[in-house]
Structures are given as C-alpha cells and as structure tokens.
Amino acid sequence: MQTIFEIPFFHYKIDNWKETKKELLQEYSNSFLEKVENDKLAGGYLYTDYYNIVNTQEPPLYIRKTIDILNFYIDKFHSDFKSLDFVDKNFQRFIINCAWFQKQEENMHHIVHNHGSIGFSSVCYIDYDKEKHSSTVFLSPYGEFTTGNTTYFQPEVEEGDIIFFPSFLNHFAPLNTSEDNRVIFSFNLR
Ligand SMILES: [Fe+2]
Numbered sequence: 001m002q003t004i005f006e007i008p009f010f011h012y013k014i015d016n017w018k019e020t021k022k023e024l025l026q027e028y029s030n031s032f033l034e035k036v037e038n039d040k041l042a043g044g045y046l047y048t049d050y051y052n053i054v055n056t057q058e059p060p061l062y063i064r065k066t067i068d069i070l071n072f073y074i075d076k077f078h079s080d081f082k083s084l085d086f087v088d089k090n091f092q093r094f095i096i097n098c099a100w101f102q103k104q105e106e107n108m109h110h111i112v113h114n115h116g117s118i119g120f121s122s123v124c125y126i127d128y129d130k131e132k133h134s135s136t137v138f139l140s141p142y143g144e145f146t147t148g149n150t151t152y153f154q155p156e157v158e159e160g161d162i163i164f165f166p167s168f169l170n171h172f173a174p175l176n177t178s179e180d181n182r183v184i185f186s187f188n189l190r
Contacts, residue, residue, distance in 0.1 A: 007141075009155070010080055010164040012073050014124070017160035023069050024126050028183060030062035031101045044110035044173070050100035063099050066185055070124060070162065074189075077120070077164045094119055094189035101126075102173075104182045109175040112139065115167035119190040124162040127183035134174040138165065164189075 014020050033047040053059060067074070078093055104110070115121040123136055140151040155163060165171070167188060176182050 006086065007166060007169065008081065008084060009138075009153075010077050011155055011157070012076060012162050014070075014073065014160045014162060020069060021126065021160065024066060024124075024185065027062040027066040027069070028101055028126065028185075030060075032060070033101060033103060044113075045108045046110055046173075047103040047105070047108075048100055050098070050102070053100055054098055059099060066101075067096060067099060067187065070185075073162050074122075077122070081120070081164075096187050097190045099185070099187035102184050102186060104173065104176040106176055106179050110173035112170050112172045114170045115188050116190075117168050119167050119188060120164050121167045121188050122162060122164045122186060124185045125157050125159050126185055127181055128157070128159040129178070129180055130156075130158045132178035132180055133176060133182045136163070136171050136173055139170040139172075141169065 031049045032052045033049050034052065035047055036051070037045050053063060074096075081087060082091060102110070125135070135155055135157040138153040138155075140153070143149055144151050157163065173182075173184075
C-alpha cells in the first residue's frame with residue numbers, strides 16, 4: 001500500500017507565551033475590527049479587520065508589528081515545509097499577502113470557507129480557553145472511503161499555539177458558546 005498524496009499540517013507552541021501574548025494584545029488593541037454578519041463570500045458572524053485590510057496597498061503598522069512578533073514561527077514553518085521531500089527544491093519562500101485579526105463573542109462563529117487554491121494559511125490562538133472554546137475544524141477534501149461521509153480534523157490547540165495548513169482546505173470555527181471572547185490572528189502565505 002502506498003499513500004499517494006499528503007496534506008501537511010504544522011503546529012507550534014509559542015515560547016514565552018505570557019510576554020508574547022501581552023505584545024500581541026497590544027497590537028490587537030490597535031486593530032480596526034468591524035462586525036461582519038453573514039458575508040456572502042466568507043460567511044459567519046464575527047468581528048474582523050480583514051475587509052479593512054484586504055484592499056489596502058500596505059498593511060497597517062499594527063499588522064506588520066504582529067507579523068514581526070510571529071516571525072520566528074513563520075521561519076520555522078518555512079524550514080520544516082522545505083524539508084518535505086515532495087516540495088519543489090527550487091522553492092524559496094512564501095510571501096504574506098494578507099493578515100488580519102478575528103474576534104468571536106458569545107454565539108458568533110465562522111462558516112465553512114477556505115483561503116484560496118495556492119499556498120498556506122495560519123491561525124494563531126491569542127485569546128483562547130481550551131476548556132471553553134473550539135479550535136478550527138478542518139474538512140477532508142474527500143469522503144471516507146466506505147461511506148463517503150465527510151471526515152474532520154480538529155487539532156488539539158491551546159492559547160499560544162500557531163498552526164499552518166494548506167489554504168485550499170475547507171475549515172470553520174464552531175459557535176462560541178462561552179461568554180469569553182475568542183481572538184485569533186490569521187494570515188495567508190502565497
Ligand atoms: Fe479561515
């Protein structure tokens with residue numbers, strides 16, 4: 001038996017989380033979040049600065065500073081990704097083409113969506129209680145072989161974790177049933 005295609009998934013824990021969280025929340029407090037309700041493209045019911053950022057030439061300073069804080073893990077992802085034997089040997093590096101914060105208050109969620117056909121996307125769990133919140137749920141691109149049912153992958157994450165996944169993978173953020181806000185930072189690597 002051979003497995004002929006693979007879906008790589010990367011999961012890191014951010015060191016010195018207490019300090020790093022403070023720095024990230026500082027940038028988050030500068031963000032231009034707006035409430036999104038049932039957007040036709042991305043759906044869901046949440047707060048994000050995505051739509052304020054996506055059409056700007058240059059990302060705002062708070063976004064650039066947030067990426068700088070996470071740069072060590074973006075580098076780590078690249079070196080791990082490049083070590084995979086199915087990755088083109090001439091590949092150098094992705095560039096970040098969009099980055100944004102997202103907040104879900106109680107009863108908010110993000111419906112099934114993906115981040116395009118090329119590259120990787122990342123989620124960093126900034127304000128997140130693993131006892132009260134749900135991590136991102138990923139849907140397999142093909143059904144289970146005997147039933148055709150959709151299969152799911154839900155990584156076990158905690159606050160201070162950062163994950164990288166292929167942008168094409170459909171995923172969603174389940175309903176936040178807690179009174180505590182769930183805050184993430186996300187970006188696309190193309
Ligand atoms: Fe997403």
